[in-house]
Amino acid sequence: MPPLAQRNLFHDKVRLTVTLTGIVFSVVLIVVQLGLFFGFTTATSNLIDHSGADLWITSKNVPYVEQGVAFSERKLNQVRAVPGVADAQKIIAHWTQWKRHDGGEDSVQIVGINVDDDLERPWNLVQGRVEDLKSPDAIILDELYKQKLGVTRVGEVFEIGGHRARVVGFTRGIRSFTTSPYVFTTFKNAQNYTGMREDQTLFILVKVAPGASLEQVRRGLLDHIKDVEVFTTGEFSHMTTFYWMFTTGAGVAVLIAAVLGLVVGFVVVAQTIYATTMDHIREYGTLKAMGAPNSYVYKVIMKQAAISAVIGYAMGMIVSAFVVHASQAGGAAILMPPSMAVGMFFVTLLMCVGAALVSINKVTRIDPAMVFKG
Amino acid sequence: MQAAIAVRSLTKNYVEGSAGTLALRGIDLDAHSGELLMLMGPSGSGKTTLLSIMGCILTATSGSVRIAGTEVTSLREKELPGIRLQHIGFVFQGFNLFPTLTAGENVELMLDLKGISAAAAKKRAKELLEQVGLGAKYGAFPADLSGGQKQRVAIARALAGDPAIILADEPTAALDSHTGRNVMEMMSDLAHKRGRAVVIVTHDSRVLDFADRIVRIEDGAIARPSEAEPVPAGLLVHGMGTGAVSFA
Numbered sequence: 001m002p003p004l005a006q007r008n009l010f011h012d013k014v015r016l017t018v019t020l021t022g023i024v025f026s027v028v029l030i031v032v033q034l035g036l037f038f039g040f041t042t043a044t045s046n047l048i049d050h051s052g053a054d055l056w057i058t059s060k061n062v063p064y065v066e067q068g069v070a071f072s073e074r075k076l077n078q079v080r081a082v083p084g085v086a087d088a089q090k091i092i093a094h095w096t097q098w099k100r101h102d103g104g105e106d107s108v109q110i111v112g113i114n115v116d117d118d119l120e121r122p123w124n125l126v127q128g129r130v131e132d133l134k135s136p137d138a139i140i141l142d143e144l145y146k147q148k149l150g151v152t153r154v155g156e157v158f159e160i161g162g163h164r165a166r167v168v169g170f171t172r173g174i175r176s177f178t179t180s181p182y183v184f185t186t187f188k189n190a191q192n193y194t195g196m197r198e199d200q201t202l203f204i205l206v207k208v209a210p211g212a213s214l215e216q217v218r219r220g221l222l223d224h225i226k227d228v229e230v231f232t233t234g235e236f237s238h239m240t241t242f243y244w245m246f247t248t249g250a251g252v253a254v255l256i257a258a259v260l261g262l263v264v265g266f267v268v269v270a271q272t273i274y275a276t277t278m279d280h281i282r283e284y285g286t287l288k289a290m291g292a293p294n295s296y297v298y299k300v301i302m303k304q305a306a307i308s309a310v311i312g313y314a315m316g317m318i319v320s321a322f323v324v325h326a327s328q329a330g331g332a333a334i335l336m337p338p339s340m341a342v343g344m345f346f347v348t349l350l351m352c353v354g355a356a357l358v359s360i361n362k363v364t365r366i367d368p369a370m371v372f373k374g
Numbered sequence: 375m376q377a378a379i380a381v382r383s384l385t386k387n388y389v390e391g392s393a394g395t396l397a398l399r400g401i402d403l404d405a406h407s408g409e410l411l412m413l414m415g416p417s418g419s420g421k422t423t424l425l426s427i428m429g430c431i432l433t434a435t436s437g438s439v440r441i442a443g444t445e446v447t448s449l450r451e452k453e454l455p456g457i458r459l460q461h462i463g464f465v466f467q468g469f470n471l472f473p474t475l476t477a478g479e480n481v482e483l484m485l486d487l488k489g490i491s492a493a494a495a496k497k498r499a500k501e502l503l504e505q506v507g508l509g510a511k512y513g514a515f516p517a518d519l520s521g522g523q524k525q526r527v528a529i530a531r532a533l534a535g536d537p538a539i540i541l542a543d544e545p546t547a548a549l550d551s552h553t554g555r556n557v558m559e560m561m562s563d564l565a566h567k568r569g570r571a572v573v574i575v576t577h578d579s580r581v582l583d584f585a586d587r588i589v590r591i592e593d594g595a596i597a598r599p600s601e602a603e604p605v606p607a608g609l610l611v612h613g614m615g616t617g618a619v620s621f622a
Contacts, residue, residue, distance in 0.1 A: 291455045
């Protein structure tokens with residue numbers, strides 16, 4: 001086929017620019033909104049997903065990780081006695097107050113762990129070691145929140161929940177979905193910082209022995225331990241994510257913005273492709289008069305839409321990559337997993353082809369007799 | 375001899391709302407291979423409507439239209455493009471070239487519609503442009519061509535489908551008299567040397583001497599002999615006409 005679609009598309013540079021701007025705008029908007037959604041989703045369950053545990057034991061009716069309810073830490077020994085349990089550790093994840101040097105206060109989320117164990121250790125350390133938490137009053141936090149908490153370097157001393165806290169290391173990229181940064185410390189310090197009783201914990205994390213059935217171990221735990229619930233890590237992660245993203249409406253708002261991006265992109269692209277089609281309507285009439293079936297004309301219009309989609313997608317992804325990269329230094333990360341990048345191509349293609357259908361509807365109704373109207 | 379186009383008792387009624395306009399009233403007309411037939415008449419007389427129906431672009435309200443022996447009035451609308459593609463080539467007053475395609479590509483487009491491969495289409499397009507004297511303009515865009523050159527490209531495009539019938543709507547209206555005569559010579563050659571049935575709607579009295587037969591349409595009907603155009607002397611030069619204004 002002679003390059004009618006390409007030529008028609010590139011002939012009017014201004015219209016092409018408008019079309020591509022619409023597609024790029026739409027692609028970037030959707031990527032940013034979906035990326036925020038993925039970023040938020042990841043942040044809500046960061047702590048759970050990186051715990052290294054197979055099972056989470058909580059009090060009854062705990063809806064998400066930030067809402068843990070204290071129970072007796074003596075259950076830890078009962079847990080360890082259940083067949084199939086390879087390791088079990090108590091941990092605390094709870095909000096408390098951080099006092100900056102300027103006297104201001106911020107909410108933080110204390111994560112109390114057993115430093116000698118592999119469960120729920122801070123990851124991506126860029127300064128210090130996890131073992132440094134063994135020193136008195138030691139804490140590790142993420143470098144993203146240095147400014148927010150007034151921290152400049154390792155060794156600085158602050159006050160958390162009325163107790164002394166000394167920064168011994170920094171992590172990178174451990175974001176909290178809430179405005180309260182995670183602060184890692186020992187279980188004992190966490191009890192002090194959060195004001196919990198010494199004989200209580202918020203969660204018990206379980207590592208199942210190799211070869212043991214996860215479901216059987218869970219049933220065993222439920223049979224032997226009273227007044228608790230046992231979730232797989234995946235379940236608890238999902239519950240926490242669902243709470244923050246959907247029960248609070250935060251995720252829905254982001255998804256709606258993504259859908260709006262799609263709608264705006266569709267309208268802009270449909271309008272410009274329609275205008276381009278109308279500009280060439282006499283040519284399509286000529287094609288039909290020459291004996292071209294409707295399918296031939298559709299192919300020309302669809303090809304224009306597909307070319308616009310490919311160019312718009314490529315440009316949109318370049319802009320998006322910059323935005324995603326820039327977001328890494330901010331509090332709200334925009335994530336773009338490869339599957340999303342691939343999926344966006346098909347969304348863009350679908351958007352442009354869908355927009356072209358509006359024009360096709362018009363072309364279908366062309367009266368080929370128009371070609372005789374001088 | 376079987377007519378390339380045979381029209382019988384043809385009527386066309388344009389309906390708009392509750393009102394109707396009878397554009398054609400009982401037309402009987404044949405167009406034969408090797409003949410250059412001109413349709414003349416005042417504006418609004420129905421000649422372009424007749425040409426459109428003969429070209430399977432418009433459908434008749436009643437009557438019969440046979441193209442190369444096929445009754446087309448009974449065909450479904452989606453079957454008509456196939457008839458146009460197979461049997462008919464169009465030449466338009468406004469040339470109707472694709473401005474974003476070169477002269478060669480304009481011709482290749484028709485060949486592509488016929489399902490001819492790109493390489494063969496390119497070769498054939500060059501040959502056709504050579505035949506209309508535009509071999510050197512293969513890569514020129516319509517905007518860079520004169521009116522006469524554009525019309526010759528349009529003729530090459532119409533010929534690309536190797537149609538038995540050429541329908542032309544005011545092909546010289548946008549051209550000066552010299553260029554118009556060149557184009558008409560080409561149309562005449564198509565009829566007389568290549569055996570095509572050529573039907574031309576025209577107002578242009580300068581080109582009447584190319585006609586083998588002139589049919590005058592008035593108020594949607596073929597005018598009676600007394601109302602017909604006088605037969606130009608030049609008509610006899612071709613020796614292919616009936617020698618007078620004829621009525622099918």
